Amino acid sequence: MTHPLLKHLRDELAALDREGLTKRERLITTPQRARIAVRDPLAEGGERAMINLCANNYLGLADDPDVIASARAALDEFGFGMASVRFICGTQTLHRALETRIARWLGTDDAILFAACFDANGGLFEPLLGPEDAVISDSLNHASIIDGIRMTKARRYRFENADMNALEDRLKEADRDGARFRLIATDGVFSMDGHVAKLPEICALAERYGAMVMVDDCHAHGHLGEGGRGSPALTGGGGRVQIVTGTLGKTLGGGMGGFVAAPQPVIDTLRQRARPYLFSNSLAPPLAAGALKAIDIAEAADDRRERLAILTRRFRVAMEGAGFDLLPGETPIVPVMLGEAQRAQDLARALDERGVYVAGFFYPVVPRGRARIRVQMSTALSDADLDHAIDAFADAGRALGII
Incomplete structure (x- = not known):
C-alpha cells in the first residue's frame, strides 16, 4: 500500500510540472568552462557542445x-x-x-x-x-x-x-x-x-x-x-x-x-x-x-576584471538593441526579464537547441510574474562565443514572439 505522504508528494510534483515550475538538471560531461559538453543521447557521440552563460565562473578560474x-x-x-x-x-x-x-x-x-x-x-x-x-x-x-x-x-x-x-x-x-x-x-x-x-x-x-x-x-x-x-x-x-x-x-x-x-x-x-x-x-x-x-x-586580476566589464557592456548593448527587457545594472549578472515561468522555460529550451546553455529562473526562486533568464558573463568567453550567444538570443526571441 502506498503511504498517503508519497501520493501527496506525487500530486505536488505533478502540479509543479503543470505550472511550468519543474527544475530539470542537465548532465555536463566536461569541466566547467565557457564551452561545455552536455549529455544528449540523440546527438552524434552522445553529447553536444554548448556555450555556457549561467555559471558563477566570473573570472574563468573553475578550470584554471x-x-x-x-x-x-x-x-x-x-x-x-x-x-x-x-x-x-x-x-x-x-x-x-x-x-x-x-x-x-x-x-x-x-x-x-x-x-x-x-x-x-x-x-x-x-x-x-x-x-x-x-x-x-x-x-x-x-x-x-x-x-x-x-x-x-x-x-x-x-x-x-x-x-x-x-x-x-x-x-x-x-x-x-x-x-x-x-x-x-x-x-x-x-x-x-x-x-x-x-x-x-x-x-x-x-x-x-x-x-x-x-x-x-x-x-x-x-x-x-x-x-x-x-x-x-x-x-x-x-x-x-x-x-x-x-x-x-x-x-x-x-x-x-x-x-x-x-x-x-x-x-x-x-x-x-x-x-x-x-x-x-x-x-x-x-x-x-x-x-x-x-x-x-x-x-592580481585587474586585466580579467576589465575584460569582464567589457563583455558585460557589450552583451547588454546588443540585447537591448535586439529588443529584450533587461534589468539595469553594471555587474556581470544580466537578468533577461520574461514575466511568466513558462516563457522563461520556453526561451531556455530554444536557446538550448541553438547551443547556448542557460537556465530559467521562476517562482519560488524569484517572485511570481518576475521569471527571467539570468545570464552571467565570464572572462572565459571569447568574442566569438558572445557573438554566437547574442545571435541565438535574437533568433530564439523572434521565433517565440518575445522580441
Missing part, C-alpha cells in the same frame, strides 16, 4: 591550470579528506593558511571556513544575537541569510530592497523596541537582479543608530572592487562593514566552501558556537589549496 595544479598537489600532500570536524581532528595547516589569507585579503582580523556560504550565513546570527537584539534584513536577501535569521531568537525587521528610508524606519523601530544590539544584513550583490547594495548609505545609517553591518558578498568577491575585494571596495564602503560572508564556490575557483571574515571576537565566538561549523566536516584539502591559489590569481 594553476588552480587545478594546486588542488592536485594538496591531494598528494594532505590526502583526500579529513573525516572529522575541525575541533576534533579536522584542522590542517592548510585550513588556517586559507583563513588567514582571506582575512589579509579582505582586511579583517580573522576568518573562519564553512562547508558552504549557505552554512556560513546559516550559522552566523544565532551565536551572536539574543532575544534582546535586532537584525534588520533587506527584503531580497539570499535564502541562506533568511534561514540564518530564522535560527536566532533576535527580533526580526525587514526593509524593502535598497530603500534607505525604510531601513531608517526599521532602525528607529528597533530602537523604540529597546534592542540591545542591532545588526543590518544585506547581500553585497543581489544574485537574481545583479544590483549592488547601497553600502555607503547603509553604513552611514548604521553608524547613526549604533548598528553593525553584515554583507554577503558571494557574487562580488574576486571579480568586483579593487583587488577583487567585493562590494565594500567597489562602493567605498570598505572599512565600515564589520562582517563579510563569502564563498569559494563561485569566482574563487568554483569548488565549494564558504567563510566569514570579521573582527576577532566574532570569529572566536563562531568557532565555539556556530553549529554548521561544529558539526560539519572540514573542507577537503584540495578545495582549500585550490581556493588559496584562486585568491592569489583574483587579487
Whole structure:
C-alpha cells in the first residue's frame, strides 16, 4: 500500500510540472568552462557542445591550470579528506593558511571556513544575537541569510530592497523596541537582479543608530572592487562593514566552501558556537589549496576584471538593441526579464537547441510574474562565443514572439 505522504508528494510534483515550475538538471560531461559538453543521447557521440552563460565562473578560474595544479598537489600532500570536524581532528595547516589569507585579503582580523556560504550565513546570527537584539534584513536577501535569521531568537525587521528610508524606519523601530544590539544584513550583490547594495548609505545609517553591518558578498568577491575585494571596495564602503560572508564556490575557483571574515571576537565566538561549523566536516584539502591559489590569481586580476566589464557592456548593448527587457545594472549578472515561468522555460529550451546553455529562473526562486533568464558573463568567453550567444538570443526571441 502506498503511504498517503508519497501520493501527496506525487500530486505536488505533478502540479509543479503543470505550472511550468519543474527544475530539470542537465548532465555536463566536461569541466566547467565557457564551452561545455552536455549529455544528449540523440546527438552524434552522445553529447553536444554548448556555450555556457549561467555559471558563477566570473573570472574563468573553475578550470584554471594553476588552480587545478594546486588542488592536485594538496591531494598528494594532505590526502583526500579529513573525516572529522575541525575541533576534533579536522584542522590542517592548510585550513588556517586559507583563513588567514582571506582575512589579509579582505582586511579583517580573522576568518573562519564553512562547508558552504549557505552554512556560513546559516550559522552566523544565532551565536551572536539574543532575544534582546535586532537584525534588520533587506527584503531580497539570499535564502541562506533568511534561514540564518530564522535560527536566532533576535527580533526580526525587514526593509524593502535598497530603500534607505525604510531601513531608517526599521532602525528607529528597533530602537523604540529597546534592542540591545542591532545588526543590518544585506547581500553585497543581489544574485537574481545583479544590483549592488547601497553600502555607503547603509553604513552611514548604521553608524547613526549604533548598528553593525553584515554583507554577503558571494557574487562580488574576486571579480568586483579593487583587488577583487567585493562590494565594500567597489562602493567605498570598505572599512565600515564589520562582517563579510563569502564563498569559494563561485569566482574563487568554483569548488565549494564558504567563510566569514570579521573582527576577532566574532570569529572566536563562531568557532565555539556556530553549529554548521561544529558539526560539519572540514573542507577537503584540495578545495582549500585550490581556493588559496584562486585568491592569489583574483587579487592580481585587474586585466580579467576589465575584460569582464567589457563583455558585460557589450552583451547588454546588443540585447537591448535586439529588443529584450533587461534589468539595469553594471555587474556581470544580466537578468533577461520574461514575466511568466513558462516563457522563461520556453526561451531556455530554444536557446538550448541553438547551443547556448542557460537556465530559467521562476517562482519560488524569484517572485511570481518576475521569471527571467539570468545570464552571467565570464572572462572565459571569447568574442566569438558572445557573438554566437547574442545571435541565438535574437533568433530564439523572434521565433517565440518575445522580441
